[in-house]
Amino acid sequence: MPESIDVLVYGGTSAGVCAAIAAADAGASVLLVEPGRHLGGMTSGGLGYTDVGDERALGGPAARLRADIAEHYAVPVGHYAGPEPHVAEQIFERWLERSGVRVEFGASLRSIAMRQGRDGAEVGELVFETGLTVSAGVVIDATYEGDAMAASGVPYRVGREDASLYGERFAGRQELVPGMHAMPPWVSPFAGDPSGRIQSGILPQLHDTELAPVGSGDGGVMAYGYRVCLTTTADRIPFERPDDYDEEYWELGRRLFANDRRNGVERPAGRMLGLEPNLPGGMADGNSLGPVSLNVLDGSAWEYPDASPERRREIVEHHLSHTRGFLYFLSHDPAVPASVRREVSRWGLPAGEFADTGHLPHQLYVREARRMLGETVLTEHDLLAGRIPEDTVALGSYHIDIREVQRIWRWVYEHPAPIGTVFTEGYLSVPVPLYGIPYRALVPRREHAANLIVPVCLSASAVAFASVRMEPQYMMLGHAAGTAAALAVDAGCPVQDVPRERLRERLADSGQRLSPR
Incomplete structure (x- = not known):
């Protein structure tokens, strides 16, 4: 019999850690499964100099990490651009322990069985190479590669699109x-x-x-x-x-x-x-x-x-x-x-x-891999215009860094x-101004998966993803994903139907910044 859990988080990246903690703190039973032996992804994996962008975007766990780093070294917040890698991992371990999150290491995903739910396809049973088998109310794919998303059959893209697809100036070769x-x-x-x-x-x-023609989509990955x-x-x-x-x-x-x-x-x-x-x-x-x-x-x-x-x-x-x-x-x-x-x-x-x-x-440093084709696609136009959608769950600000x-x-x-x-x-x-990352970019279309949230390989063009892909944003998006997952479990609803205002209220209460003001 598979183990039953409210929220399963696959991938112990910074996004995965923050997703697991947010869901657990909201009262959900949570299992964090990491294919490797370490927590934190790039935040503890060599990317010590953190790409922050505009500090006004930083809230929730991204701000909390900066505060904990300052406390560890007894320096003002922001004194160091980042911690030593082992310190970052220790902080994440301490956070997970305080929230009571169970972590399974060394468990790569083997397969996913989909099922037909009331509101569309759902992620059913997940089987890992260790033999662990889990059935979860909501699955959060927090890997850099989007492996659970892909195994679920959710459509995605890899690499550069043609400039004509979204009318983006900086797309393609x-x-x-x-x-x-x-x-x-x-x-x-x-x-x-x-x-x-x-x-x-x-x-x-x-x-x-x-060499492909200029502006054409060649699938190129940075x-x-x-x-x-x-x-x-x-x-x-x-x-x-x-x-x-x-x-x-x-x-x-x-x-x-x-x-x-x-x-x-x-x-x-x-x-x-x-x-x-x-x-x-x-x-x-x-x-x-x-x-x-x-x-x-x-x-x-x-x-x-x-x-x-x-x-x-x-x-x-x-x-x-x-x-x-x-x-x-x-x-x-x-x-x-x-x-x-x-x-x-x-x-x-x-x-x-x-x-x-x-x-x-x-x-x-997997700078980009798969990108989901979800309820909406974040594009270059959203970033350059500094748009703040009504369902914004985190802010971005780092330049488009390809x-x-x-x-x-x-x-x-x-x-x-x-x-x-x-x-x-x-x-x-x-360069880009502050912009909002909508919840709709974190969820697939309901007919593809009604219980899956993807905070890392989110729905964005290759150009837009090159700004979103920073570790502070991953932390905040993971936090949003975990909060939304707990709300979906409580309400017994698809992740697409999570009440947006209630989600945003909970995020704001936890320190997440949802507007430039």
């Missing part, structure tokens, strides 16, 4: 433009010819595919990577040569630095990795900054959202290998400028973080013969 993250011109993509004149095999780290924590303390773990280190894999980096030398460019280490000591204890939150970085741009992120569990594990290991190799390359390869090697060698991995995962984060989508090559037709050149494509950073 982007122009090849310069920028901090872009490859400079005249770096050859050909393995056998650094001059770029003779096509002779393509270098690793390139997405060897045809790059994934690991946000590494770095330290200069005496007990740091130095960057050693990985067992799987591949010299050829880093030829692109060598050509970048050779191009810099030819053009008199001095690229500091901090513009390759991000070495600002912005976390407690002088730790840095390593980010993807330069043309060759912690981001993996070979197209593997495009494959990840709908990949099998086995293929996902291969992609994750590929990203880990890239991360280990990049840190060693920057600190040891003779082609890297001596100033960069010296600076990167001052840093290492912190001995006190991620001890069970080789001191690299336990969470791959990281690089692919690294490709094209012929450039220069006299006397064309030259193959590497290009980086997709990066965008577009």
Whole structure:
């Protein structure tokens, strides 16, 4: 017999933690199931420098986390951009314990059986790889991938849509433009010819595919990577040569630095990795900054959202290998400028973080995966206009932050013969005002699933999602999802019929900010 529960939350991300707590605090019986061994997703998985945006948007658990961080370090609220990863996880653990939420670790979803309810399809029995079988009144999919949503048969999209679909200016494949993250011109993509004149095999780290027309929907997904924590303390773990280190894999980096030398460019280490000591204890939150970085741009992120569990594990290991190799390359390869090697060698991995995962984060930065097609679709127009819908359950404010989508090559037709050149494509950073995220974007259409709420892979265009996808917003959306789930259970109604004003009242009472005022 399956275990019966009021609310099942799948995914121990920051959204999942906050959803579980909100539902439990509202009186529902709650089970939080996490496929891995850690809580907090990216908030405890290396993204220490929290992308806040406009602080007026922060309420509910996002504000509570900032307050708890300040209390832990005995500093004013906002003094640190984020906590050490293990501190974030400890805070989440403490919250769950106080709310009496039961957590099951190491339980990946195997299957979902749908059932026909009074008001449409419903998520029925959920079976996990551990053998755990659960039937829940409401299911909250708080994973970065939207796996429970997909297994329920709810329609979704992956990657960039065509600009014509919603009339969005920033949708689809982007122009090849310069920028901090872009490859400079005249770096050859050909393995056998650094001059770029003779096509002779393509270098690793390139997405060897045809480039779609500008504005077309190509399904492109922004790059994934690991946000590494770095330290200069005496007990740091130095960057050693990985067992799987591949010299050829880093030829692109060598050509970048050779191009810099030819053009008199001095690229500091901090513009390759991000070495600002912005976390407690002088730790840095390593980010993807330069043309060759912690981001993996070979197209593997495009494959990840709908990949099998086995293929996902291969992609994750590929990203880990890239991360280990990049840190060693920057600190040891003779082609890297001596100033960069010296600076990167001052840093290492912190001995006190991620001890069970080789001191690299336990969470791959899955910046985007699936996106539900729900009751409404949040678009670029909603964000740029600063719309506050009547059913707003959280505010957003971070700019439309689309990281690089692919690294490709094209012929450039220069006299006397064309030259193959590497290009980086997709990066965008577009400011937005405060805007509201509607409850309708968190729920499927009732005919698809009447008891499912999706606070992470919510219903948004690729452009709009690039702003919503920040951890503070995930926390607040998880909080809204848990509150709504408890209301649906109490009323015995579909999640689509939760009284919006009652939901908003409860959210406001818990400190959630629902308008800019």
